[in-house]
Amino acid sequence: xxxxxxxxxxxxxxxxxxxxxxxxxxxxxxxxxxxxxxxxxxxxxxxxxxxxxxxxxxxxxxxxxxxxxxxxxxxxxxxxxxxxxxxxxxxxxxxxxxxxxxxxxxxxxxxxxxxxxxxxxxxxxxxxxxxxxxxxxxxxxxxxxxxxxxxxxxxxxxxxxxxxxxxxxxxxxxxxxxxxxxxxxxxxxxxxxxxxxxxxxxxxxxxxxxxxxxxxxxxxxxxxxxxxxxxxxxxxxxxxxxxxxxxxxxxxxxxxxxxxxxxxxxxxxxxxxxxxxxxxxxxxxxxxxxxxxxxxxxxxxxxxxxxxxxxxxxxxxxxxxxxxxxxxxxxxxxxxxxxx
Ligand code: 2RA
Numbered sequence: 001x002x003x004x005x006x007x008x009x010x011x012x013x014x015x016x017x018x019x020x021x022x023x024x025x026x027x028x029x030x031x032x033x034x035x036x037x038x039x040x041x042x043x044x045x046x047x048x049x050x051x052x053x054x055x056x057x058x059x060x061x062x063x064x065x066x067x068x069x070x071x072x073x074x075x076x077x078x079x080x081x082x083x084x085x086x087x088x089x090x091x092x093x094x095x096x097x098x099x100x101x102x103x104x105x106x107x108x109x110x111x112x113x114x115x116x117x118x119x120x121x122x123x124x125x126x127x128x129x130x131x132x133x134x135x136x137x138x139x140x141x142x143x144x145x146x147x148x149x150x151x152x153x154x155x156x157x158x159x160x161x162x163x164x165x166x167x168x169x170x171x172x173x174x175x176x177x178x179x180x181x182x183x184x185x186x187x188x189x190x191x192x193x194x195x196x197x198x199x200x201x202x203x204x205x206x207x208x209x210x211x212x213x214x215x216x217x218x219x220x221x222x223x224x225x226x227x228x229x230x231x232x233x234x235x236x237x238x239x240x241x242x243x244x245x246x247x248x249x250x251x252x253x254x255x256x257x258x259x260x261x262x263x264x265x266x267x268x269x270x271x272x273x274x275x276x277x278x279x280x281x282x283x284x285x286x287x288x289x290x291x292x293x294x295x296x297x298x299x300x301x302x303x304x305x306x307x308x309x310x311x312x313x314x315x316x317x318x319x320x321x322x323x324x325x326x327x328x329x330x331x332x333x334x335x336x337x338x339x340x
Contacts, residue, residue, distance in 0.1 A: 001339050002028030004064065005329070006089065008080065009071035010034030010045050010054055013160060013167075014094055017322035018069045023048035025326060028333065035060055037076075062087035066337060069325050070094055085123035090332060092125050092325045099126040099219060106222050108133050109327040110269040111140040116331050125328055130320025131155050131212065131234060131243055132219040137293040137319070138247065138312045139224060141267035142260060146306065147252035150229040153216065156237045156244040157201060158284060159193060161316050170194055170238055198236040210234060242284025243316040251306040260308050261298045269319070274298050282313045290315055291323055 005022065009015040015034075022029060034045045036054040043054045057076070062068060062084040070077055070084075074097040081091045081098070098104040105118035106126045119125045128136070139148060159166035172187070173194035191198045202211035212234040220230050237244075265272045271292035273282050281296030293314045301307030314320060333339065 002030040003066040003329075003333065003337065003339055004031045005029050006033045006035055006060070006062065006065050006068040006084070007071065008035045008057060008068055008084075009076070010052070011036045011040045011043050012071055013164060013317055014071040014321045015069075016045065017317045018071055018325060019045060019047045019052075021318065021322050021326045022069075022329075025330070027326060027329060028339070033060070033065075062089040065089040066339070067092065067329050067332065069329065071321070071325075081124060088123070090119060090123050090125065090337075092127060092328050092332075094127040094321050094325055096129065096215065097126075098122070098124050099128065099215075100222070101126070106219060107328050107331070108136050108223055108324060109331050110267070111136045112223050113331050113335075116328070116335060119332070119336070125332070127321065127325045127328065128219045128223060129212070129215045130161055130316040131157060131232075131245065132216050132223070133320050133324050134243060134293045134312055134314035134316075135216065135245055135247060136220055136224050137267075137269045137314075138264070138295055138310065139220070139228075139249070141263050141270075142249060142251070142255065142308070143224060143228070145253075145259075145263055146255040148225070148228050148249055149252055150250040151220070151231070152248040153230070153232045154246045155212075155216075155232065155234045156197075156239070156246075156284075157212075157234060158239040158241050158243055158316055159236065160241045161201070161243065161320075162236070166193075166236075167240055170240065174238075193236060193238050195238060197238070199233065201234045201236055239284045241315060241317060242287045242313060243320060244284050245312040247310050247312055248301055249308045249310070250301075250304050251308070254306050255308060257298050257300045257308060260310075264295050264298070264310075269293050270295055272296070272298070281311060284313055287313045287315050289318070291318060293319055 034052040035057040103121040213232040216232040282294035297311035
């Protein structure tokens with residue numbers, strides 16, 4: 001006995017990955033439907049060895065459906081998530097719309113699965129921002145051991161975080177640089193991303209930080225511990241998939257690098273690859289398609305009393321979005337719906 005599952009935004013990068021991961025992890029599905037806008041109606045989408053044809057989100061009735069994985073922007077989520085929730089279908093939303101709503105749990109299963117019981121207030125559960133998800137997976141076991149005071153993080157985020165447009169922009173710019181005559185000049189853009197890095201993701205806020213940086217602060221506090229001080233610099237880099245993060249952590253209590261490495265090695269969702277030699281660390285290209293949050297370059301920060309530096313890499317379309325959403329559905333099944 002399984003679940004009736006809807007994937008909303010099935011034609012996007014994250015929606016497609018949600019379907020792939022539901023199949024890979026053999027999530028107990030009795031019935032599945034791929035929903036998209038009317039303009040994509042009938043688009044063929046893979047679900048394991050099956051092919052689904054997208055149905056129209058606008059006219060879809062969620063009554064009798066158990067779980068809806070939403071992978072659409074906040075505007076569409078604002079219209080359709082309440083409809084699904086009101087029909088009794090539990091929404092797991094990947095947009096930022098509900099993440100900061102006190103009546104909606106924001107969940108990373110390795111970190112705060114117990115918070116899932118809060119879903120019942122609005123029948124909605126929020127999925128965190130991709131750059132937050134991998135970071136809190138790394139922070140949680142260390143916080144449990146030595147209580148984190150402060151985190152300073154710099155991110156190196158792939159263009160797939162900006163969706164298909166981001167991927168196309170890097171591709172078009174790179175082609176136009178290598179074959180200036182063969183390719184149409186790329187659409188006008190503020191800053192070139194090919195062979196460049198851009199210290200700006202999402203919009204600028206009053207204090208000079210960006211909304212992406214604000215999200216990492218607000219979401220880490222909601223998911224892990226509101227007492228932790230976080231400061232972030234989020235940078236776009238010319239990588240197609242895979243976010244990387246350089247994380248500096250200050251603890252209340254002493255924690256040496258060897259113990260930190262051992263703790264991380266034993267922690268859920270984490271793969272430690274950390275050798276002080278050529279290639280003894282993970283790079284984003286190597287994380288693509290994997291479930292793990294990879295951690296390398298674990299070392300003491302001798303400039304403060306209790307400090308550790310580390311390097312964290314993960315597939316932003318998977319742990320950063322689709323995998324985390326499916327893992328939330330798994331926890332929902334095991335602890336709440338209990339059908340599967
Ligand atoms: C980005 N985290 O990387 C944001 C949204 N996915 O663009």
